[in-house]
Amino acid sequence: MTPTEAIASVPTDLFIAGSWRTAGRTMAVENPATGEVLTQVADADPDEAMAALDAAAAAQADWARTPARTRSEILYRAFELLHAEVDRLALIMTLEMGKPLAESKGEIAYAAEFFRWFAEEAVRIDGGHMRAPAGGARFLISKQPVGPCVLITPWNFPMAMGTRKIGPAIAAGCTSVIKPAEATPLSTLALAEILQRAGLPDGVVNVVTTSRADDAMSPLILDPRSRKLSFTGSTGVGKHLLQLAAQTVMRTSMELGGNAPLIVFDDADMDTAVAGTIAAKLRNIGQACTAANRIFVHASVAEEFTRRITEEMASRRMGSGLEEGVTIGPLIDDKAVEKVNGLVRSAADGGARVLLGGVPEPGPGHFFPATVVTDVPEGAELGSTEIFGPVAAISTFTDEDDVIARANNTPHGLVSYVFTESLRRGLRVSDALETGMVGLNQGVVSNPAAPFGGMKESGLGREGGLTGIEEFLDTKYIGIAD
Structure with missing residues (x-):
């Protein structure tokens, strides 16, 4: 047809x-x-x-x-x-x-x-x-x-x-x-x-x-x-x-709306964490309320994780969704492109580093490339606003209690993601996160057989x-x- x-x-x-x-x-x-x-x-x-x-x-x-x-x-x-x-x-x-x-x-x-x-x-x-x-x-x-x-x-x-x-x-x-x-x-x-x-x-x-x-x-x-x-x-x-x-x-x-945190601990299986992050970030070109919005990575594994995420994002082909091999389609309209571009530019002006992408594609169509931003400063709008685009915003942490507090520091509470090989830590952190859903070592939580919904203003x-x-x-x- x-x-x-x-x-x-x-x-x-x-x-x-x-x-x-x-x-x-x-x-x-x-x-x-x-x-x-x-x-x-x-x-x-x-x-x-x-x-x-x-x-x-x-x-x-x-x-x-x-x-x-x-x-x-x-x-x-x-x-x-x-x-x-x-x-x-x-x-x-x-x-x-x-x-x-x-x-x-x-x-x-x-x-x-x-x-x-x-x-x-x-x-x-x-x-x-x-x-x-x-x-x-x-x-x-x-x-x-x-x-x-x-x-x-x-x-x-x-x-x-x-x-x-x-x-x-x-x-x-x-x-x-x-x-x-x-x-x-x-x-x-x-x-x-x-x-x-x-x-x-x-x-x-x-x-x-x-x-x-x-x-x-x-x-x-x-x-x-x-x-x-x-x-x-x-x-x-x-x-x-x-x-x-x-x-x-x-x-x-x-x-x-959502503002999903994704937490990668130092004991996470890196293959699982990278694959899960890509799934949580790029599903539907990042235009999902469940998209990983704030990515917190333990400082001891941040370099490897960031390198691998950047490589994965860079390998994604952008274009019309009808074309063979395309995984990054257009955003829904020009306003969406303007919003994502503004968030990235504002974070960069505040000291963040843009490692990949970050510049909207000229028309026709409403395209924004896969983008990786690191060193996102506390208080940046990129970390407090639902991005709704293919932008991985990465920050580091060293303390479990601190990262939980940062993850919960939002009026939203739809979903969060946790990557760790410790079952005790995974369950402990999942209980502490103020979200209606948690993906533990997985980047997709939606399932017709599971109750989908959030807490707080989500x-x-x-x-x-x-x-x-x-x-x-x-x-x-x-x-x-x-």
């Missing part, structure tokens, strides 16, 4: 109540590798977005009564369709988002696993029964779907972040309105079409694409029919959405794992007199 054919295969209208509806306006979707317009998609206004909520609310009662086995089978069919169409879907993702084609294929497989995982969880929703301790009554505990959900996904993992939210909503018996990021709507639109083919009833999942996110989505969040908000994105936007959700005391899940709630479906369920207690 050619790129033109892949883009032409994606519906570009709003998906509401099982139908594709045109909108009054359209917006352009660009290829970040070239800056060229791929296609135009619907650009919903508030009334068009509200029609999606109307559809979700109308479908909620019937969907909540649908047997769990039926919901499970729909999710499993969608899982199979994602695998069957991995080449087409990966090509669409690379064209609209920029990541190398191999990574896009990996994301489709990862995204599909959320549907398989929650297909299995759908039939395991349970409750409980007990007698009152004082006698005279019984307690019956049941789980019910929370109701219509508003789901807002980011641009950096456009398919996986969709399935990670839609999967548990469908499994729990909730309808939803999903708004993908303006930059990458095509993956979500393709996903909606796949769910329709998998047999999902009309109105259970509705897709609203818009460039006017606040105007279009705020009325939905404030509408009392919406009972759940799940958002993945920046901490600033998350705080704004929490203020809106508070007005109706809406259930919320928030997966927000979010609320968990996605995936045994707890993922609980975010979409209410607990009801029925007291029965003996």
Whole structure:
């Protein structure tokens, strides 16, 4: 399939109540590798977005009564369709988002696993029964779907972040309105079409694409029919959405920004540490909330580690994600390039050394090369801001307690990484780090079977794992007199 054919295969209208509806306006979707317009998609206004909520609310009662086995089978069919169409879907993702084609294929497989995982969880929703301790009554505990959900996904993992939210909503018996990021709507639109083919009833999942996110989505969040908000994105936007959700005391899940520390101790296996650091740093071109943002290396191994990381980063080929052998694709837009460049320049002005890269590539496209920066001074913005680019910022340490304090010195707490051959040290440091997830001797922590989420300003709630479906369920207690 050619790129033109892949883009032409994606519906570009709003998906509401099982139908594709045109909108009054359209917006352009660009290829970040070239800056060229791929296609135009619907650009919903508030009334068009509200029609999606109307559809979700109308479908909620019937969907909540649908047997769990039926919901499970729909999710499993969608899982199979994602695998069957991995080449087409990966090509669409690379064209609209920029990541190398191999990574896009990996994301489709990862995204599909959320549907398989929650297909299995759908039939395991349970409750409980007990007698009152004082006698005279019984307690019956049941789980019910929370109701219509508003789901807002980011641009950096456009398919996986969709399935990670839609999967548990469908499994729990909730309808939803999903708004993908303006930059990458095509993956979500393709996903909606796949769910329709998998047999999902009309109105259970509705897709609203818009460039006017606040105007279009705020009325939905404030509408009392919406009972759940799940958002993945920046901490600033998350705080704004929490203020809106508070007005109706809406259930919320928030997966927000990160500032992940990665700690390499003096007893770390160097091969494992280097491979894990590259994985934690360069996944998705560094544009991930889980990316290693601050790399702390014990002074006794810093020279070897830095040399090897620099060699690894230098070996990475940059270019369009469609090209063979490319592992560093474009950043999402010019603003992203400007941000990364500004962080590197500011650190260098403060005394940091740029060992590799550090200079943005001229257009077309939004490219920033693999970059290694050492001697990052304390207080540098490079160490306190989410980089979202292929920049390895390295500092040294000598004391365990000191590096833990430095790692925790951030309002964020999503994930951290620790490399050591001492199990005692690994568990001790993992317990002390103020993050919702820790990668111990590994650079990738995301897994559909594990609870993904953070502490502090990195979010609320968990996605995936045994707890993922609980975010979409209410607990009801029925007291029965003996």
